[in-house]
Amino acid sequence: xxxxxxxxxxxxxxxxxxxxxxxxxxxxxxxxxxxxxxxxxxxxxxxxxxxxxxxxxxxxxxxxxxxxxxxxxxxxxxxxxxxxxxxxxxxxxxxxxxxxxxxxxxxxxxxxxxxxxxxxxxxxxxxxxxxxxxxxxxxxxxxxxxxxxxxxxxxxxxxxxxxxxxxxxxxxxxxxxxxxxxxxxxxxxxxxxxxxxxxxxxxxxxxxxxxxxxxxxxxxxxxxxxxxxxxxxxxxxxxxxxxxxxxxxxxxxxxxxxxxxxxxxxxxxxxxxxxxxxxxxxxxxxxxxxxxxxxxxxxxxxxxxxxxxxxxxxxxxxxxxxxxxxxxxxxxxxxxxxxxxxxxxxxxxxxxxxxxxxxxxxxxxxxxxxxxxxxxxxxxxxxxxxxxxxxxxxxxxxxx
Amino acid sequence: xxxxxxxxxxxxxxxxxxxxxxxxxxxxxxxxxxxxxxxxxxxxxxxxxxxxxxxxxxxxxxxxxxxxxxxxxxxxxxxxxxxxxxxxxxxxxxxxxxxxxxxxxxxxxxxxxxxxxxxxxxxxxxxxxxxxxxxxxxxxxxxxxxxxxxxxxxxxxxxxxxxxxxxxxxxxxxxxxxxxxxxxxxxxxxxxxxxxxxxxxxxxxxxxxxxxxxxxxxxxxxxxxxxxxxxxxxxxxxxxxxxxxxxxxxxxxxxxxxxxxxxxxxxxxxxxxxxxxxxxxxxxxxxxxxxxxxxxxxxxxxxxxxxxxxxxxx
Numbered sequence: 001x002x003x004x005x006x007x008x009x010x011x012x013x014x015x016x017x018x019x020x021x022x023x024x025x026x027x028x029x030x031x032x033x034x035x036x037x038x039x040x041x042x043x044x045x046x047x048x049x050x051x052x053x054x055x056x057x058x059x060x061x062x063x064x065x066x067x068x069x070x071x072x073x074x075x076x077x078x079x080x081x082x083x084x085x086x087x088x089x090x091x092x093x094x095x096x097x098x099x100x101x102x103x104x105x106x107x108x109x110x111x112x113x114x115x116x117x118x119x120x121x122x123x124x125x126x127x128x129x130x131x132x133x134x135x136x137x138x139x140x141x142x143x144x145x146x147x148x149x150x151x152x153x154x155x156x157x158x159x160x161x162x163x164x165x166x167x168x169x170x171x172x173x174x175x176x177x178x179x180x181x182x183x184x185x186x187x188x189x190x191x192x193x194x195x196x197x198x199x200x201x202x203x204x205x206x207x208x209x210x211x212x213x214x215x216x217x218x219x220x221x222x223x224x225x226x227x228x229x230x231x232x233x234x235x236x237x238x239x240x241x242x243x244x245x246x247x248x249x250x251x252x253x254x255x256x257x258x259x260x261x262x263x264x265x266x267x268x269x270x271x272x273x274x275x276x277x278x279x280x281x282x283x284x285x286x287x288x289x290x291x292x293x294x295x296x297x298x299x300x301x302x303x304x305x306x307x308x309x310x311x312x313x314x315x316x317x318x319x320x321x322x323x324x325x326x327x328x329x330x331x332x333x334x335x336x337x338x339x340x341x342x343x344x345x346x347x348x349x350x351x352x353x354x355x356x357x358x359x360x361x362x363x364x365x366x367x368x369x370x371x372x373x374x375x376x377x378x379x380x381x382x383x384x385x386x387x388x389x390x391x392x393x394x395x396x397x398x399x400x
Numbered sequence: 401x402x403x404x405x406x407x408x409x410x411x412x413x414x415x416x417x418x419x420x421x422x423x424x425x426x427x428x429x430x431x432x433x434x435x436x437x438x439x440x441x442x443x444x445x446x447x448x449x450x451x452x453x454x455x456x457x458x459x460x461x462x463x464x465x466x467x468x469x470x471x472x473x474x475x476x477x478x479x480x481x482x483x484x485x486x487x488x489x490x491x492x493x494x495x496x497x498x499x500x501x502x503x504x505x506x507x508x509x510x511x512x513x514x515x516x517x518x519x520x521x522x523x524x525x526x527x528x529x530x531x532x533x534x535x536x537x538x539x540x541x542x543x544x545x546x547x548x549x550x551x552x553x554x555x556x557x558x559x560x561x562x563x564x565x566x567x568x569x570x571x572x573x574x575x576x577x578x579x580x581x582x583x584x585x586x587x588x589x590x591x592x593x594x595x596x597x598x599x600x601x602x603x604x605x606x607x608x609x610x611x612x613x614x615x616x617x618x619x620x621x622x623x624x625x626x627x628x629x630x631x632x633x634x635x636x637x638x639x640x641x642x643x644x645x646x647x648x649x650x651x652x653x654x655x656x657x658x659x660x661x662x663x664x665x666x667x668x669x670x671x672x673x674x675x676x677x678x679x680x681x682x683x684x685x686x687x688x689x690x691x692x693x694x695x696x697x698x699x700x701x702x703x704x705x706x707x708x709x710x711x712x713x714x
Contacts, residue, residue: 030489033482059489061481064523068478071471071520075446075482078469081490083482101471205444205467206487206502212462214470216454 003194004251009185016144016177019151019184020086020112021046025056026192027158029110030081030199033061033072037091038124039174040114044086066091070098070111077107078213080204082158085109088174089116092130096137099167103138103230105214108161109168111139112154115275116174117362125363126174128274128327131303132336138230140168140237141304145278147177148184149301152254155187158196159244164233165202173276173326175363187251195251237305258307260299261314263289267296269378270315272341273324274300277359277366281324284371295375306340312348315341320378321354325394328358334392342392353381359397370397402435407601410439411465418463419455423630425594425620425637426452426536430507432597433534433616434466436604437503442466445505446480448512449473451543452536474516477524477533480506484529503608504531510551511541514577525584525613532607532614535577538622546625550575553645554699555692557680558625568683568692573699579710581615582651588614590650590659594621595637599648599659606652619646627679636677644668644704649711656710671700 014022021043024032034044044062051060059076063069069085076083087095092113102109115130117123131141140160144150150172157168172178187195205211217223238258245256262282264270271281278299285295298314300307315321323342325335333339334356342354355377360366374397413434420427430452437443443466447453453470456463471479484504490496506524508517513535521533540558541547548558554573557563561570578591587610592600600618607614619640621633628636640646641661648659672693675681684692708714 028493030493030495031482031485033485057489057493059485059492061485061527063478063481064519064526068475068481068520068523071475071478072482072485074471075469075479076486076489077482078479079444079483079486079490081486083486097472098475205469205483206490207496210465210467212457212464212468214468215457215459215462216470217459218454219458222459 003191007191007251008188009252010188011183011185013181013183014147015042015179015181016147016150016172017042017114017179018046019147019186020154020172022186023151023154023192024084025050026189027155027196028056029058029084031059031061031073031076031083032085033063033069033076033083034086035063035066035069035091037066037088039116039126039178040086040088040091040112043112043114066094067098070095070102073109074098074102074105074107077102077109078105078204079206080201082199083109084111086112086114088114089118089130093118093133096133099134099137099139102167104226106165107167108165110154110157110161111167111169113169113171114174114178115171123362124174126176127361127363128325129361131171132327132329134169135304135336138166138234139304140164140166140241142168142170142241143274143301143303144170144172144177145276145299146184147180147182148254150177151184151186152248152252152256155192155195156241156244156248156256160241162199163240163244164237166230166233166237176276185252191251195248234305238302238307241302257310258300258302259310259314260301261296263296264298264314266294268294268319268382269375270296270298270318271322271324271371271374272298272300272315272337274303274337275326277324277326280366280368281371284368284375288375293375300337306344308344308347311341311344312350315345315352316348316350318352320381321352322357322374322378323354324357324359324374326360328361334394338392338394355381355391356394357397358394364398367398373397402601402605407435410435413443413445413464413466414456415463415465417461419458420451421624421630423623423633424451425538425622425633428594429534429536429600429618429620432600433505433604435601437505437608441503441608442501443503443505444480444483445507446471446476446483448476448508448517449543450509450512452507452509454543473512475520476506476508476512477517478520480504480531481524481527481529484531504529505534506531507534507536509543510535510537510539511549514550514575522584525581525586525615528586528612530612532616534616534618536618536620538620538625540625542622542625551577555681555684555696557683563683568689578617581617585654586613586615587611588650588652591617591646591648593619593637593641593646593648595634596641596648596661603650606650625680628677632677636674639669639674639677642669643671643674644700645671645674647704647707649707656712658707658711658713668704671697
C-alpha cells in the first residue's frame with residue numbers, strides 16, 4: 001500500500017513517555033485534557049512545551065484534577081473533537097466514574113495510562129492494579145511491553161477507538177517502561193497523520209444541528225439496550241484491533257498480535273504474562289531452551305476485549321501453565337489475568353495443570369530468579385503428574 | 401436593556417412539556433438566562449445531575465432546542481470547559497468555520513455547585529474558559545428529597561438537618577458562594593433572583609457578553625422543598641431580595657455594584673416576612689425559638705453591611 005511504500009522510519013533512543021509524546025505530537029489531537037501525576041508527568045510536561053512552542057494546534061487543558069481531566073475529555077469528545085488524556089494510578093481511580101460515562105456515551109477517547117500501584121500504602125512504581133480497577137468499564141485496553149510498543153499502541157489506539165466508538169486505554173509500565181530509555185523506530189509525521197486520518201465524529205454538539213446527549217434512560221429497556229450495544233462493540237473489538245494493528249505492521253514491519261508467543265511451537269511449559277515482565281520471562285526461557293528445556297512465553301498485548309481464542313490456541317499443547325499477575329484483585333482466588341486465562345481454557349475444553357503467581361507489585365523487582373522458579377515449579381507439576389490440578393491460590397514472587 | 405416585548409421574541413431554548421413541578425424556579429431561571437444569550441446565539445448547554453436534568457430529558461424526549469449535554473453531578477463546569485476547549489482547538493485547526501460563534505453554558509443546582517461541584521467550578525473559572533456558569537440555588541438537594549446542602553440557610557428544616565427536640569434545623573450558615581466566585585477575579589459575577597426578571601436578564605446578558613468566565617448565582621424558589629404554594633414562587637423570590645436575605649449585586653470587572661430594587665432604599669423588610677412565607681422555617685416561630693429569629697435578622701444585617709462595604713456604600 002502507498003502509506004507503507006512512502007513511510008520513513010527513524011531510529012531514536014528514548015523513554016516510553018517520550019515515545020508516547022512523540023505519537024501525540026504526530027497525531028495532534030484537537031484537545032488534550034490532563035492532570036499531572038507520577039510517572040505520567042513527563043508526557044504532559046513535554047506536551048506543554050510543544051503547545052508553548054506552537055508545534056501543535058491542540059488545545060491543552062491542564063485541569064485541577066483527574067476527574068475533571070476525564071470530564072473535560074468527555075466534553076471535548078462529545079463536542080466533536082479528537083480528545084486525549086493521560087493518567088496513572090490514583091488519577092485513573094479518580095476518573096473511575098467518568099470511564100463508564102465515556103464508554104456509555106460511545107466517545108472514541110484515547111487515554112495513556114502509565115500504570116502504577118494504587119495506595120495504600122502509597123507507592124509510585126509500576127504495577128497493573130490501576131488497570132484492573134478500570135478493567136470492567138468498557139474501555140479497550142492494550143498493554144505495551146516496551147517504549148516501542150507504547151508508541152505503536154498509541155497510534156493504533158486512535159483508529160480503533162474511532163472504528164468501535166469505544167474509548168481505548170493504552171498502558172505502559174510505570175518507570176520500567178515509562179522512564180527507561182530504549183532504542184525504537186518512529187514513523188515520519190506525514191505517514192502517521194495519514195494513518196490516523198481526519199476524524200469525522202458520528203455525532204457532535206457543535207458542528208451539526210442541536211443535539212441532546214446524555215438523556216435520562218430511567219425507565220424501560222433503553223438502559224439495557226445501550227449496555228448490549230456496548231457489548232456488541234466490544235465483541236467487534238478483536239477484529240478491529242487486529243485489522244488496524246496489521247495495517248500499522250505493514251508500514252512498520254512490526255507485527256501486531258493480541259497474544260504474542262515465544263517458543264510455543266513445541267513448548268511443554270509456558271508462562272503467560274503482560275507488560276514489561278514478558279522480557280524477563282523470555283530471557284529466562286531463552287537460557288532454558290539452550291539447556292534443552294522446552295519452555296515458552298505467552299504475552300498478552302490486548303487485554304480488553306480478552307483474546308479468548310488466541311489464548312486457548314497458544315496454550316493448547318503444553319503440559320503446564322503459569323499465569324503471572326502484576327495485580328492483586330483480592331478475590332481470594334487467582335489474580336485477574338489468571339482467572340481470564342482459566343476461563344478461556346475452560347471454554348476451549350482445556351484442563352491443563354495451571355499455577356498462578358502474583359509478582360512485581362508496587363514495582364517490586366522482577367528478577368530472573370523468579371522466572372526460573374516459575375519454570376522449575378512447572379517442571380515439578382509435569383513430573384509429579386498432577387494433571388487436572390488447577391492451583392488458583394497464587395504464589396507470591398519476590399517477597400521471600 | 402432589552403424590552404420585555406423584545407424578550408418575548410427570543411426563541412425558547414427550554415420549551416414546555418418537561419416534567420418540572422408547577423411553580424419551579426429552575427425553569428424560570430433558565431428561560432430568563434437563555435433570553436440573555438440573545439435571539440441568534442448558538443448555545444451549547446450542559447446541566448449537572450439535578451431536577452432540571454432529570455425532568456427535561458426523559459428519553460426519548462428532550463425539552464432543549466439548543467445542544468444539551470448531561471455528564472454527571474459534580475462536573476458540569478469541567479464538562480463544558482472541555483466542549484469550549486474542543487471549540488478552540490478545532491477552530492485553530494480549521495475544522496470549524498471561523499465565523500461560527502458559540503456560547504457555552506453550564507448549569508447546576510446548589511448541590512452540584514456549592515458542594516460536590518465546587519472544585520470543578522473553581523478550576524474552570526481559574527483557567528478562564530469562555531463560558532457562563534449558572535447556579536440555580538434552591539437551598540437543598542431537592543431532586544433526591546430535600547437533603548441539606550451548603551446553600552441551605554441556617555435554621556432551615558431539611559431531611560438531613562431535621563427539626564427535633566434538641567436540634568432546630570440546620571445549625572451552620574450558608575456558604576457565600578458568590579463572594580467565593582468573585583475572589584476568582586473573573587470578568588463577571590452576579591447574584592440574581594427569580595421574581596426580578598429584568599435584573600436577571602440584564603445580568604445574563606452581561607455574563608454572555610463577558611470575555612472569559614462568568615458566574616451567575618440565581619435564587620430559584622422550590623415549592624416542594626420550601627413548603628409554599630405553587631403560585632407563591634415569584635412572590636417569595638422577591639421577598640428574599642426585599643428582606644436582604646438574598647441581596648442582588650454584581651461584580652463587573654472587579655467593581656462591586658448593589659443592584660437592589662429602588663424600593664429597598666427606604667429600608668429592607670424584616671427577614672421574618674421571607675421566613676414566615678415558607679413551611680421549612682415554621683419551627684423558628686414556635687415559642688422558645690425567638691432567639692433564632694433574632695439571629696436570622698442579625699445574620700442578614702451583617703451580610704448586607706458587608707456587601708455595602710464591598711460596594712463602597714458604607
